[in-house]
Amino acid sequence: MVILSCAGRPAADRLPRLMPDVRVRFAPSPTGFLHIGGARTALFNFLYARHTGGTFVLRIEDTDETRHVEEAVQVILDGLRWLGLDWDEGPEKGGAHGPYFQSQRKDIYRRYVQRLIESGAAYEFEDKEKGGTVVKFRMTREPITVPDLICGNVTRPLNDTEMADPDFVIVRRDGVPVFHLVNVVDDIEMKITHVIRGEDHLSNTPKHIALYRALGAEMPKFAHIPLILNSDGSKMSKSDKGAALHEYMNAGYVPEAVRNFLSLLGWSPKGDVEILSLAETVERFDLAQVQRHNARFDHDKLHWMQGQYMLKMAPDRFNAMARSFLAKTGLTAGQPDDYVLRVLGLVKEKVKLFTELPEWTTYFFRDDFTADREVIVKTFGSAPQSWELLEKLRSRYADLGEWTHPALDAALRALAQESGVKAAALIHPCRVAVSGKAGGPSLFHLLEVLGRDRVLNRLATARERLKLD
RNA sequence: GACCCUGUCGUCUAGUCAGGCCUAGGACUCCGGGUUUUCAUCCCGGCAACACGGGUUCGAAUCCCGUCGGGGUCGCCA
Numbered sequence A: 001m002v003i004l005s006c007a008g009r010p011a012a013d014r015l016p017r018l019m020p021d022v023r024v025r026f027a028p029s030p031t032g033f034l035h036i037g038g039a040r041t042a043l044f045n046f047l048y049a050r051h052t053g054g055t056f057v058l059r060i061e062d063t064d065e066t067r068h069v070e071e072a073v074q075v076i077l078d079g080l081r082w083l084g085l086d087w088d089e090g091p092e093k094g095g096a097h098g099p100y101f102q103s104q105r106k107d108i109y110r111r112y113v114q115r116l117i118e119s120g121a122a123y124e125f126e127d128k129e130k131g132g133t134v135v136k137f138r139m140t141r142e143p144i145t146v147p148d149l150i151c152g153n154v155t156r157p158l159n160d161t162e163m164a165d166p167d168f169v170i171v172r173r174d175g176v177p178v179f180h181l182v183n184v185v186d187d188i189e190m191k192i193t194h195v196i197r198g199e200d201h202l203s204n205t206p207k208h209i210a211l212y213r214a215l216g217a218e219m220p221k222f223a224h225i226p227l228i229l230n231s232d233g234s235k236m237s238k239s240d241k242g243a244a245l246h247e248y249m250n251a252g253y254v255p256e257a258v259r260n261f262l263s264l265l266g267w268s269p270k271g272d273v274e275i276l277s278l279a280e281t282v283e284r285f286d287l288a289q290v291q292r293h294n295a296r297f298d299h300d301k302l303h304w305m306q307g308q309y310m311l312k313m314a315p316d317r318f319n320a321m322a323r324s325f326l327a328k329t330g331l332t333a334g335q336p337d338d339y340v341l342r343v344l345g346l347v348k349e350k351v352k353l354f355t356e357l358p359e360w361t362t363y364f365f366r367d368d369f370t371a372d373r374e375v376i377v378k379t380f381g382s383a384p385q386s387w388e389l390l391e392k393l394r395s396r397y398a399d400l401g402e403w404t405h406p407a408l409d410a411a412l413r414a415l416a417q418e419s420g421v422k423a424a425a426l427i428h429p430c431r432v433a434v435s436g437k438a439g440g441p442s443l444f445h446l447l448e449v450l451g452r453d454r455v456l457n458r459l460a461t462a463r464e465r466l467k468l469d
Numbered sequence B: 001g002a003c004c005c006u007g008u009c010g011u012c013u014a015g016u017c018a019g020g021c022c023u024a025g026g027a028c029u030c031c032g033g034g035u036u037u038u039c040a041u042c043c044c045g046g047c048a049a050c051a052c053g054g055g056u057u058c059g060a061a062u063c064c065c066g067u068c069g070g071g072g073u074c075g076c077c078a
Helices: A036-052 A070-083 A106-118 A160-164 A179-189 A199-215 A245-250 A255-263 A278-284 A299-312 A315-329 A337-347 A354-365 A373-381 A386-398 A405-419 A424-435 A443-450 A452-465
Strands: A023-026 A055-058 A122-126 A133-137 A144-148 A152-156 A168-171 A194-198 A221-225
Touching: A023 A036, A023 A194, A036 A055, A036 A070, A036 A194, A036 A221, A036 A245, A036 A255, A036 A278, A070 A245, A070 A255, A106 A122, A106 A133, A106 A168, A106 A179, A106 A199, A133 A199, A144 A199, A144 A221, A152 A199, A168 A179, A179 A199, A194 A199, A199 A221, A245 A255, A255 A278, A255 A299, A315 A337, A315 A354, A337 A354, A337 A443, A373 A386, A373 A424, A386 A405, A386 A424, A386 A452, A405 A424, A405 A443, A424 A443, A424 A452, A443 A452
Parallel strands: A023 A055, A194 A221
Antiparallel strands: A122 A133, A133 A168, A144 A152
């Protein structure tokens, strides 16, 4: 098999086919953070494994021991778990094909290198210039064709610099085997059937194929997925904003939204659907619909998708996540649980990102809030009589029997009518006076939650607080 | 420099492999209108693309060639 085609297949063929022998892997290097592109590669591997009923292996590529930090591994595991991508074999899970850290597989690599040397496919080489002895692999001079499930048959001849010296190093001067070797060896040992990885590896794949041949091992199927670019089309490197998954974790994104957004970068479920649960994505996912060209990261669309998930989020989960974010800001320290919960109930439909929470809720927890000059001018600038109305409203509210939103509503409207103004002429000044904001939750619900003491107090001090000078 | 991948609205994409069903569909953004006591949401409407140039064909976004653009690889990094 060489190329999969997606259109025109019989309908029955579109149903998920169980291929329990499928084994895919995500093999990140512990660099201290999880790149968003890496996360997407992991996602595609995961989706393919779940779609086919196969196995998803996680392997840590820490050949360069100086870089192997326990903490750096944890970042990867946390990121994958956050996205909901649980692996079947790997760190903290074990499995029949371990160990899953390359730093613990040195004997295996040594054996394979020995085999290559004995068969004449590799040889020791003394580098006179750099000094030391390395092991080099005798690379084929002929062009090699990569059968790729996404790109088709890609034939790559050696380029000019490779032509000058086709053989490449597989064991460094310090005795540590390089990526190309360990990657292939591990995929053979772990019985990987499908190598799904970033397109940046496509040009190196002929080297890997040559290694498989020299080792007499069966080649896996390759699927090189397009890369994720910055929104301006430039390459997304580690230092770019939004390149690391933890930025989204910290910024208050819902994991499902990020996962959903990522799945649509370079893959399409067809049929004009965009909001898909993990289960729906698993059911529809296939390599045949993966795009061939790179995709730009569109922050606006992610933000929109985040809003969609936020809106649908169950209140309990929203409250739990919101409280943990709020706790970090110290805003809710010492506040009664019950009050915090009522505030959250009020702003749930407004908040799109958890990091926006302080903006929406600060005035519920602190009395020293201010208002933008622009808001004050717009509300009171052309209507100085609002101050007197607010005074009157305060005395009505002071005498209010029960402090409920219908009662607050009725009292305000009655006053407006008696004063010959529209309700809105009272509602807006009141909102600004008690919250300092031009927008927010329904005013009467807001007043109800704020409570009589706070409202009366703020109404009394509004003129002083919102003074323009 | 060489080699490889790639090119549909500003962005993500459907349509391309089996040429006509495409006066090119959806979504995000933006603009206009409506709902809402405000803001956000939501609803309705609108702007906007087949990179360019040749061919093949009755007919091309779809097939072929070239050009240009974008990305990748060529490490004793992974």
